[in-house]
Amino acid sequence: MDPAIVVTQLGKRFRRRGGNRPSTLKEAILRGMRGMRDETFWGLRDVSFSIEPGRTVGIVGPNGAGKSTLLRLVGGVGRPDTGWVQTRGRIGALLDLGAGQHPELTGRESIFISGVISGMLRSEVEQRFDEIVDFAELDDFIDSPLRTYSTGMQMRLAFAVAVHIDPQILLVDEVLAVGDIAFQRKCLDRIAQFKTQGCTILLVSHDPGQMRGLCDEVIWLRHGEVVAHGPTDLVMDDYVSAMDTVTRQRTPEHVPIVVLANGQELRIRDNRFGSQEVEISQVRLLNQYNRPVTTLRSGVPLTVELTYRTTQTIVDPLVSVSMTKPDGALCLDINNVSTGVVFPPLTGEGIIQLTFERLDLASGEYFVDVGVYAQEWAYTYDYHWHVYPLIIEGVAQSKGMLVPPFNWHVERGSEPE
Amino acid sequence: MPTIRLVYVRDLLRELVLRDLKLRYKRSVIGILWSLVNPLVQILIFTFLFSRVLPLNIPNYTVFVFSGVLAWTWFQTSLSMASGAIVDNRELVRRPGFPVAVLPVVTVTTSMIHFTLALPVLAFFLIFGGGHIGLATLFLPLIMLVQFLLTLGLAYLIAAAHVIFRDTQHLITLGLMLMFYLTPVFYRADNVPEEYRLIYALNPMAHLLTAYRAILVQGVWPATGTMALLFVMALILLGIGYAVFQHVSLSFVEEL
Numbered sequence: 181m182d183p184a185i186v187v188t189q190l191g192k193r194f195r196r197r198g199g200n201r202p203s204t205l206k207e208a209i210l211r212g213m214r215g216m217r218d219e220t221f222w223g224l225r226d227v228s229f230s231i232e233p234g235r236t237v238g239i240v241g242p243n244g245a246g247k248s249t250l251l252r253l254v255g256g257v258g259r260p261d262t263g264w265v266q267t268r269g270r271i272g273a274l275l276d277l278g279a280g281q282h283p284e285l286t287g288r289e290s291i292f293i294s295g296v297i298s299g300m301l302r303s304e305v306e307q308r309f310d311e312i313v314d315f316a317e318l319d320d321f322i323d324s325p326l327r328t329y330s331t332g333m334q335m336r337l338a339f340a341v342a343v344h345i346d347p348q349i350l351l352v353d354e355v356l357a358v359g360d361i362a363f364q365r366k367c368l369d370r371i372a373q374f375k376t377q378g379c380t381i382l383l384v385s386h387d388p389g390q391m392r393g394l395c396d397e398v399i400w401l402r403h404g405e406v407v408a409h410g411p412t413d414l415v416m417d418d419y420v421s422a423m424d425t426v427t428r429q430r431t432p433e434h435v436p437i438v439v440l441a442n443g444q445e446l447r448i449r450d451n452r453f454g455s456q457e458v459e460i461s462q463v464r465l466l467n468q469y470n471r472p473v474t475t476l477r478s479g480v481p482l483t484v485e486l487t488y489r490t491t492q493t494i495v496d497p498l499v500s501v502s503m504t505k506p507d508g509a510l511c512l513d514i515n516n517v518s519t520g521v522v523f524p525p526l527t528g529e530g531i532i533q534l535t536f537e538r539l540d541l542a543s544g545e546y547f548v549d550v551g552v553y554a555q556e557w558a559y560t561y562d563y564h565w566h567v568y569p570l571i572i573e574g575v576a577q578s579k580g581m582l583v584p585p586f587n588w589h590v591e592r593g594s595e596p597e
Numbered sequence: 598m599p600t601i602r603l604v605y606v607r608d609l610l611r612e613l614v615l616r617d618l619k620l621r622y623k624r625s626v627i628g629i630l631w632s633l634v635n636p637l638v639q640i641l642i643f644t645f646l647f648s649r650v651l652p653l654n655i656p657n658y659t660v661f662v663f664s665g666v667l668a669w670t671w672f673q674t675s676l677s678m679a680s681g682a683i684v685d686n687r688e689l690v691r692r693p694g695f696p697v698a699v700l701p702v703v704t705v706t707t708s709m710i711h712f713t714l715a716l717p718v719l720a721f722f723l724i725f726g727g728g729h730i731g732l733a734t735l736f737l738p739l740i741m742l743v744q745f746l747l748t749l750g751l752a753y754l755i756a757a758a759h760v761i762f763r764d765t766q767h768l769i770t771l772g773l774m775l776m777f778y779l780t781p782v783f784y785r786a787d788n789v790p791e792e793y794r795l796i797y798a799l800n801p802m803a804h805l806l807t808a809y810r811a812i813l814v815q816g817v818w819p820a821t822g823t824m825a826l827l828f829v830m831a832l833i834l835l836g837i838g839y840a841v842f843q844h845v846s847l848s849f850v851e852e853l
Contacts, residue, residue: 257690257691259847278688
């Protein structure tokens with residue numbers, strides 16, 4: 181079968197930001213035609229690959245590697261400077277989801293506009309209207325203007341329209357990190373459904389877990405060039421270890437040893453990692469009365485509080501908290517972005533708290549590990565490994581990890597005669 | 598496939614025009630009637646000024662100036678909005694598969710709908726203010742078509758130019774103001790001294806207004822030769838405008 185997407189020696193040049201190109205007629209005339217030239221760099225360089233129909237292909241790479249540019253060029257937006265793109269079939273795109281929407285329009289009006297903008301005929305939107313409203317879970321609000329919607333509701337509406345277009349090629353750009361968990365799940369299911377229908381999917385994501393879960397193969401871009409293209413596990417292993425290398429390179433030579441309140445020593449490259457551009461200066465485990473604890477009963481609330489310090493403005497920080505048993509078994513791993521939370525830029529000194537309404541871990545010893553990472557998991561700012569122990573006490577001793585609230589119930593049959 | 602594409606562009610045009618209209622008049626009490634207020638006030642002023650203060654002695658002046666103001670308003674709003682057609686729709690231009698060339702059409706069509714909405718009021722004046730409704734009125738759609746094509750050709754050029762040079766908008770505002778006074782909207786081209794007539798001969802809007810007035814005020818057929826020439830020129834201009842627009846449109850994404 182012919183490939184669904186063929187990209188041949190694709191190259192795209194960009195002007196450097198702050199370049200000296202005139203943006204008004206006056207400037208252009210004053211400078212003459214010399215002013216029209218300016219500094220450029222290659223956003224994409226000599227990128228070639230082909231994708232068989234029905235494959236799901238992920239694109240990974242650090243910020244500015246050219247992922248979104250590649251996705252748009254495949255979608256026919258913009259003109260490549262070298263090479264070309266060939267695609268076969270109707271293209272759907274989960275990018276710029278809110279296009280055409282306006283706070284004054286009602287949900288119903290928005291569905292028609294977004295639907296037609298996404299490439300559907302009006303009659304097709306009409307046919308699928310109920311399905312779309314159903315998917316967005318907005319039946320009661322469909323005739324209210326969008327300005328009365330929460331951000332989550334607006335995203336749901338936009339996404340619902342976008343996934344009802346029946347594409348043969350689907351382009352997805354980092355939209356899966358929005359909305360609440362349940363809706364994210366639904367979107368992933370929908371993408372999986374496209375996949376079983378034989379749709380070719382090209383997707384950009386920063387979540388290595390998502391990549392491994394969805395993709396058949398992965399293309400790794402760096403500085404606009406393809407570093408690797410192959411089976412997901414192979415490429416992702418290399419990619420993740422390369423990210424670790426970046427962190428190692430950015431880790432300062434000398435960071436003083438810190439003795440923590442619990443007596444543990446924090447040593448760089450031993451149990452502490454990262455560039456230290458953001459420093460986690462204190463971590464406290466607090467019970468429901470805001471008192472620091474090291475021992476907790478199973479099923480009661482816990483707050484993990486980290487104090488950070490930075491001299492820069494850190495945009496889109498990623499904060500993760502995980503709990504492991506001494507044998508290395510991972511019990512819990514939470515970060516803000518995968519739970520749909522975007523933090524404001526971090527500056528100066530401040531605190532970040534993660535509160536569990538109840539921690540239903542089985543009794544035993546645990547370590548709470550915390551980390552702050554650069555946007556899109558590019559590298560680590562500061563990560564503390566296995567220095568904050570937490571002992572969970574409980575009635576029920578077991579080999580399992582969880583002890584949610586439970587009840588036994590026994591129903592007896594009639595006794596034998 | 599081409600028919601489906603055509604149906605799609607029609608649907609897209611319809612939705613985008615409706616969106617523009619809805620957004621402009623949402624949450625306003627008299628809604629779309631506002632589109633009538635502006636030309637009506639202008640007509641009121643002109644009628645007062647040029648039949649009472651500085652009488653121009655044009656018969657049926659209200660109808661005369663009404664037809665002029667309506668056609669001019671369509672032309673002017675189309676072109677002044679055309680500069681934003683691409684720049685203000687960044688997210689649409691960046692969507693895979695979106696036919697960018699539809700955006701200037703949306704602009705010109707939206708203004709045309711305002712023009713059309715005012716036609717009943719014009720009809721009222723025609724009946725009670727001494728105009729003509731008859732066989733010649735059937736030419737109205739034809740004249741509108743020529744104006745549509747002409748305006749669209751210019752709109753393509755302006756929309757493309759504004760993406761590259763952001764002061765196009767100011768130039769257009771200035772140019773339109775100048776052109777307003779050099780187009781016989783509230784006076785008659787006959788009153789212009791002989792040596793300046795060339796300016797009017799080269800101004801397509803002057804010829805269009807003459808045509809509108811022929812059918813509405815005098816109730817006669819428009820000059821066939823002039824109309825045919827205007828139609829051909831509008832087509833040529835549209836061809837050039839569209840070609841330039843399509844050529845430049847490949848780099849829109851980077852310029853936005």
